Amino acid sequence: MEFFRSPNVDWLGWKWYFLAFSLIFSVAGVTSMVWHWEHPVGGLRSPVPLGVDFRGGTQVEVQFPGPPDITRIRQATVAAGIRDANIVNYSVPGRYEVLISLPEEHQESSLDLGRQQIESALSAQFGSAFDPRRDIRNVAVVGPTVGRQLEKQAGLATLYSMAGMLVYLWFRFQLIYGVAAVVACFHDTLITVGFFALTGQEISLTVIAAILTLVGYSMNDTIVVFDRIRENLRLNRKETLPDVVNRSINQTLSRTVLTSGLTFLTVLSLYLFGGRVLHGFSFALVVGILIGTYSSIAIASPMLVAWQQWRVSRGKTAPLPAAKRARV
Amino acid sequence: MKKDLKKKIALIVAVLVIFIYGIFGIPSGLSGDALKEALTKRIHLGLDLQGGAHLIYQVVVSEAVNDETNNVVAEIRQNLKNANLSGQALKPDPKTPQVIQVTGVTPAQASSVRSMLDDKYSNQYDLTGGGADGTFTLTMKPVYVRTIEQRTVQQAIETVGDRVNSLGVSEPTIQQYGLGDNQILVELPGISDLDRVKSLLSETARLEIHAVVGGPYNSQQDAMQAQGGSIPPEEMIVTGSGNLVSGSESESYYVVQRLAVVSGTDFRSADPGVDQNGRRDVRFTLTNEAGDKFYDYTSKNVGRAMAVLMGGRVREVANIQSAIRDSGEIVGSFTPDEVMILSKLLRTGALPASLVPLEDRTVGASLGADSIREGVTAAIVGVLVVMIFMLIYYRGSGINADLALILNLVILLGFMGFASATLTLPGIAGVILTIGMGVDSNVLIFERIREEIRAGKSASAAVDQGFAHAWITIVDTHVTTIVSAAILFIFGTGPVKGFAVTLTFGLLANLFTAVFVSRVIFDAHLNKMRTGQMVSI
Numbered sequence: 023m024e025f026f027r028s029p030n031v032d033w034l035g036w037k038w039y040f041l042a043f044s045l046i047f048s049v050a051g052v053t054s055m056v057w058h059w060e061h062p063v064g065g066l067r068s069p070v071p072l073g074v075d076f077r078g079g080t081q082v083e084v085q086f087p088g089p090p091d092i093t094r095i096r097q098a099t100v101a102a103g104i105r106d107a108n109i110v111n112y113s114v115p116g117r118y119e120v121l122i123s124l125p126e127e128h129q130e131s132s133l134d135l136g137r138q139q140i141e142s143a144l145s146a147q148f149g150s151a152f153d154p155r156r157d158i159r160n161v162a163v164v165g166p167t168v169g170r171q172l173e174k175q176a177g178l179a180t181l182y183s184m185a186g187m188l189v190y191l192w193f194r195f196q197l198i199y200g201v202a203a204v205v206a207c208f209h210d211t212l213i214t215v216g217f218f219a220l221t222g223q224e225i226s227l228t229v230i231a232a233i234l235t236l237v238g239y240s241m242n243d244t245i246v247v248f249d250r251i252r253e254n255l256r257l258n259r260k261e262t263l264p265d266v267v268n269r270s271i272n273q274t275l276s277r278t279v280l281t282s283g284l285t286f287l288t289v290l291s292l293y294l295f296g297g298r299v300l301h302g303f304s305f306a307l308v309v310g311i312l313i314g315t316y317s318s319i320a321i322a323s324p325m326l327v328a329w330q331q332w333r334v335s336r337g338k339t340a341p342l343p344a345a346k347r348a349r350v
Numbered sequence: 351m352k353k354d355l356k357k358k359i360a361l362i363v364a365v366l367v368i369f370i371y372g373i374f375g376i377p378s379g380l381s382g383d384a385l386k387e388a389l390t391k392r393i394h395l396g397l398d399l400q401g402g403a404h405l406i407y408q409v410v411v412s413e414a415v416n417d418e419t420n421n422v423v424a425e426i427r428q429n430l431k432n433a434n435l436s437g438q439a440l441k442p443d444p445k446t447p448q449v450i451q452v453t454g455v456t457p458a459q460a461s462s463v464r465s466m467l468d469d470k471y472s473n474q475y476d477l478t479g480g481g482a483d484g485t486f487t488l489t490m491k492p493v494y495v496r497t498i499e500q501r502t503v504q505q506a507i508e509t510v511g512d513r514v515n516s517l518g519v520s521e522p523t524i525q526q527y528g529l530g531d532n533q534i535l536v537e538l539p540g541i542s543d544l545d546r547v548k549s550l551l552s553e554t555a556r557l558e559i560h561a562v563v564g565g566p567y568n569s570q571q572d573a574m575q576a577q578g579g580s581i582p583p584e585e586m587i588v589t590g591s592g593n594l595v596s597g598s599e600s601e602s603y604y605v606v607q608r609l610a611v612v613s614g615t616d617f618r619s620a621d622p623g624v625d626q627n628g629r630r631d632v633r634f635t636l637t638n639e640a641g642d643k644f645y646d647y648t649s650k651n652v653g654r655a656m657a658v659l660m661g662g663r664v665r666e667v668a669n670i671q672s673a674i675r676d677s678g679e680i681v682g683s684f685t686p687d688e689v690m691i692l693s694k695l696l697r698t699g700a701l702p703a704s705l706v707p708l709e710d711r712t713v714g715a716s717l718g719a720d721s722i723r724e725g726v727t728a729a730i731v732g733v734l735v736v737m738i739f740m741l742i743y744y745r746g747s748g749i750n751a752d753l754a755l756i757l758n759l760v761i762l763l764g765f766m767g768f769a770s771a772t773l774t775l776p777g778i779a780g781v782i783l784t785i786g787m788g789v790d791s792n793v794l795i796f797e798r799i800r801e802e803i804r805a806g807k808s809a810s811a812a813v814d815q816g817f818a819h820a821w822i823t824i825v826d827t828h829v830t831t832i833v834s835a836a837i838l839f840i841f842g843t844g845p846v847k848g849f850a851v852t853l854t855f856g857l858l859a860n861l862f863t864a865v866f867v868s869r870v871i872f873d874a875h876l877n878k879m880r881t882g883q884m885v886s887i
Contacts, residue, residue: 281789
């Protein structure tokens with residue numbers, strides 16, 4: 023069985039459409055981020071909705087035997103003097119769950135207060151039907167210090183990761199290959215994070231893990247194409263660069279689509295069956311793998327050509343370096 | 351050639367056996383339950399899968415620095431007094447606990463004071479001043495501050511560890527957390543009812559006995575007035591609930607010596623008990639050294655009052671009846687719980703500084719069980735979909751890829767068993783991703799083989815070329831993913847670290863299975879083929 027038998031597509035002829043497509047998604051994502059920035063939740067400015075890991079505060083997940091009565095839960099929290107409680111119903115038939123979140127507690131000495139308040143409020147409202155030890159499934163109380171530390175670390179980790187990629191590709195290919203791959207990778211990250219902003223999903227620690235994984239994984243397809251470009255440049259020095267790039271993309275198209283497709287299938291299985299805890303994580307991977315595959319064809323490779331054309335226009339006719347001799 | 355192949359197959363079987371042992375150990379039987387038990391013994395489940403509490407505390411290290419300089423202030427005073435030198439040692443600002451000042455030194459004695467301070471403290475302190483205003487400033491060297499901070503965090507970890515052990519929690523984790531921010535991480539598997547545990551963990555329980563200068567007074571002003579309008583730096587005002595002495599509910603104020611006669615680390619043991627009047631008390635024993643000091647003090651001060659302070663509040667005030675050496679009892683306004691906790695705390699030693707809670711996560715056991723079920727379902731579905739796809743798309747070679755994939759999973763899980771790594775929910779996600787990314791290597795190789803076959807090469811040449819060309823690409827793609835996983839491991843915490851670990855192990859194992867094992871299977875197959883026959887791909 024074969025999906026693609028010797029395809030012959032002029033990928034570079036599509037570059038303006040690709041650019042438009044990427045721009046639409048990037049601009050939509052950035053616009054949404056600006057909107058989130060302008061509408062801070064609980065006095066906390068951020069371009070994306072932040073999960074409790076970063077935002078700080080208290081989050082209690084409670085299960086109910088039947089469909090939960092949100093009004094009663096709200097009454098209970100108000101009666102207990104809890105202001106600004108955010109109550110979200112996550113119930114699906116057969117499992118009834120409610121997530122109660124409180125904004126960041128500024129007094130770290132009373133870190134635990136929110137949880138105790140929620141517990142006693144629910145006990146007062148539902149009496150013996152509510153047993154904290156049985157029905158509270160998950161509690162996260164994060165002080166402001168930890169949240170800020172994590173935020174800083176997540177940003178640093180993403181930057182280091184991209185820098186690592188740049189250095190590795192520089193070492194294995196040439197600087198321009200590294201730059202093109204990292205730009206494509208940044209494009210993937212931006213659009214993936216943009217999707218979180220657009221859909222209003224919260225960024226948690228595991229989402230950051232998914233994004234870092236994407237930084238590494240979206241390189242894979244790009245490397246496969248670059249490897250082939252380099253090989254073809256060495257084999258045939260007469261062909262023009264756009265032709266080489268087109269031919270390389272076509273030659274590797276089958277494996278690019280298959281490798282991403284297979285990883286996508288496993289990630290999709292994770293998204294569908296992996297449960298709510300991993301929802302954000304698998305969502306990031308689902309979006310990121312699609313965008314990552316697209317960008318290795320539509321962003322990274324055209325960038326190589328654009329760079330060479332720019333150099334030619336400046337009067338430097340040196341062709342794209344075929345990079346160091348591969349140790350084949 | 352054939353002999354070489356046999357050796358390679360033997361190696362693969364050996365690896366398979368070793369890593370299956372890594373997963374299960376030697377199970378007690380081959381029934382499902384026995385295997386499951388053997389599995390959970392080898393591979394530890396993270397807190398997010400088995401339920402439990404995850405706590406992060408900030409160690410307030412400045413308190414330890416403060417204690418250290420307090421002792422030095424007392425020492426300097428003693429030294430000045432012994433040498434008949436003028437000057438007063440004090441701490442100018444509570445916000446900078448590392449700074450000590452010696453003020454009011456007469457110009458004539460400035461050089462003697464300087465040489466005394468220089469002699470004794472220049473190793474740990476920077477000495478400045480000594481000019482016309484008669485003031486010397488000692489600032490603790492940053493290196494020494496850091497030493498104290500590190501020591502304090504280590505002591506806090508040991509103490510918290512002792513306290514956790516006294517609770518009988520199995521397999522707790524207590525370790526330094528973060529990147530040098532003096533934080534500690536406490537993980538208690540299986541604990542979801544936190545209230546009592548937490549008060550036990552972070553209670554400073556700085557039990558101290560101070561000499562009482564005066565009191566009780568009804569207010570701070572009264573206390574100040576009784577002491578002539580101001581409190582000298584070596585004394586302090588403390589409060590305690592009024593009913594200790596007077597039986598009234600209002601607060602009482604005492605003036606006590608700032609330096610404790612006996613403090614936290616001087617206690618060797620403590621047990622709850624009942625005194626002859628039926629009141630709850632705590633019986634304590636002091637260390638030998640502290641006992642001598644206490645004997646010295648009590649024998650000189652018979653008839654004077656001592657105050658027992660816990661957590662900075664007066665819990666009991668008693669007159670010294672006679673000299674006490676190394677054991678005594680504290681009768682105070684304690685509840686039964688307090689007596690229990692106090693004695694437990696004294697037995698496990700005092701914390702060198704307070705702990706401030708920063709983060710607190712609890713996962714209920716039911717959520718953990720759900721997560722395991724969902725994670726395993728997603729993994730099984732993922733594996734099946736990928737394996738079936740490979741069989742359909744690559745036919746005979748699909749079997750090859752599927753065998754390599756299974757071996758990849760066995761090695762990954764076996765590795766985790768050997769390393770007693772912790773499997774978290776994101777870790778399961780890492781296993782699932784390994785399946786998807788692992789099979790990528792097979793795709794890269796197979797596609798290249800197909801290409802070579804199309805170019806007209808023979809079966810064995812096509813396989814040969816396919817592996818040779820794909821190898822470099824595979825290394826490149828693995829390096830980039832492992833680099834980002836490594837960065838994730840360095841920066842990540844808890845469950846996310848588990849993800850980085852499984853992904854890295856999985857991809858490393860994949861280099862072996864997708865390249866070496868898959869090649870051996872091809873070679874074995876090619877050997878059996880007639881000349882001119884094609885591989886099924």
